[in-house]
Each structure stands twice: as structure tokens, then as C-alpha cells.
Amino acid sequence: MGIASHLGSWLLGTVKNTTGSTAGTVRNMGATIVAQTSNLTAAQVAGLTGSLGAIPAGACITSVQFITSTLFASATTLKVTIAGVDYATAATITSAGVYPQTAAATFAPVAANAGATDALVTFTATGASVTGAVTVVIAYVVRNSDGSYNPTAFQN
Numbered sequence: 001m002g003i004a005s006h007l008g009s010w011l012l013g014t015v016k017n018t019t020g021s022t023a024g025t026v027r028n029m030g031a032t033i034v035a036q037t038s039n040l041t042a043a044q045v046a047g048l049t050g051s052l053g054a055i056p057a058g059a060c061i062t063s064v065q066f067i068t069s070t071l072f073a074s075a076t077t078l079k080v081t082i083a084g085v086d087y088a089t090a091a092t093i094t095s096a097g098v099y100p101q102t103a104a105a106t107f108a109p110v111a112a113n114a115g116a117t118d119a120l121v122t123f124t125a126t127g128a129s130v131t132g133a134v135t136v137v138i139a140y141v142v143r144n145s146d147g148s149y150n151p152t153a154f155q156n
Contacts, residue, residue: 009142009149010034031149033062035139036121042072042132045125052121052136055082057145059114065137066091066099072132076125080136083119085110090124093134113147114140 013029020026038052055061064080064087072093079090080101088101103111110119121138143149 008144011149031141031143033139033141035137037138038136040123040134040136042130045072045076045078045123045132045134046130048126049122049124052080052123052138054118054120055114055138055140056142057115057117057119058143058147059119059140060143060147061087061103061111061114061138061140063137063139064088064101064103066093066101067135067137068093068096068099068132069135070131070133071096072127072134073130074127076127076132076134078134078136079124080138081122081124082107082138083110083115090126113143116145 009031011029011031013027015024015026015028018025018027036053036055040050044050061082066078076093077090078093080087085107086104087107088104091099091101093099123136141149
């Protein structure tokens with residue numbers, strides 16, 4: 001299996017340009033949701049803070065979740081911050097499983113548009129032990145730095 005890189009949104013749909021006002025003639029293109037994952041070991045989480053990378057400028061952030069397949073030896077809290085704003089309050093991980101996060105109301109402006117420049121993503125943890133691992137999944141829609149994803153009338 002290979003990995004491919006693409007700069008910009010993947011637009012999918014069946015009608016590229018509106019030519020009328022009925023279904024089948026109105027533009028129905030939409031941008032795809034992509035995700036970044038970061039695998040953190042107990043040793044990395046025990047460092048209490050760290051970097052998870054960056055989200056592209058203009059992105060619309062749709063979700064954050066933690067997946068724990070190797071349980072930490074003690075209860076561990078984990079929080080993700082994007083563009084300097086906490087996505088949600090810290091989640092306490094006490095068992096193996098999927099921990100979907102609910103975005104805080106204060107995160108709404110960043111969720112709607114990550115900003116005019118790439119948004120750095122960091123984490124904060126407490127109570128980490130010598131065993132365990134977690135995967136952090138951040139899903140988002142790639143868009144232009146101004147938050148748009150529609151091509152101009154001059155682009156094909």
C-alpha cells in the first residue's frame with residue numbers, strides 16, 4: 001500500500017456547475033472529511049504535554065476522539081488543544097475503548113475555521129503511568145485558508 005499526498009480539498013459530487021434550479025442541475029459538490037492520527041505511548045503521555053502536529057489553515061474541524069487499546073496502568077486524563085483553544089475538557093481514560101470528545105462551546109470559532117494559518121495541535125495529560133497507549137484522531141474538512149472550498153468560476 002502506498003501513501004499519496006494531495007494539496008487542497010477533494011471535491012466530490014455529480015454536478016460541478018449549476019446550470020438550472022432543479023435537482024441534477026444544481027451544484028452538489030462537497031469536500032471530503034480527512035483525519036490525522038497520532039499514536040502516543042505511556043512515556044509520551046507521561047511527559048504531560050506534547051505536540052500532535054498541525055491542522056491546515058481554513059480547515060473545519062469535525063471531531064476529536066481517543067482510542068485506547070492498551071490500557072494505562074492508572075487513570076489518565078488527556079486534553080487536546082487546537083490553535084491555542086481547548087477542544088473539550090480533559091477526558092479521563094479508565095478502560096480500553098473509544099472516547100469521543102464533545103467540543104466545548106468556546107471551541108466553535110476554531111471548529112468553523114482553524115484560522116488563516118496552520119493551527120498547531122497539542123495535548124496535555126495527567127496521571128500517566130509506565131504502560132498504556134492511546135491514538136488521538138482529529139477529523140476535519142480541508143478548505144482554503146479563508147474557509148472556502150469552492151473553486152472559482154475560472155478553475156476547472
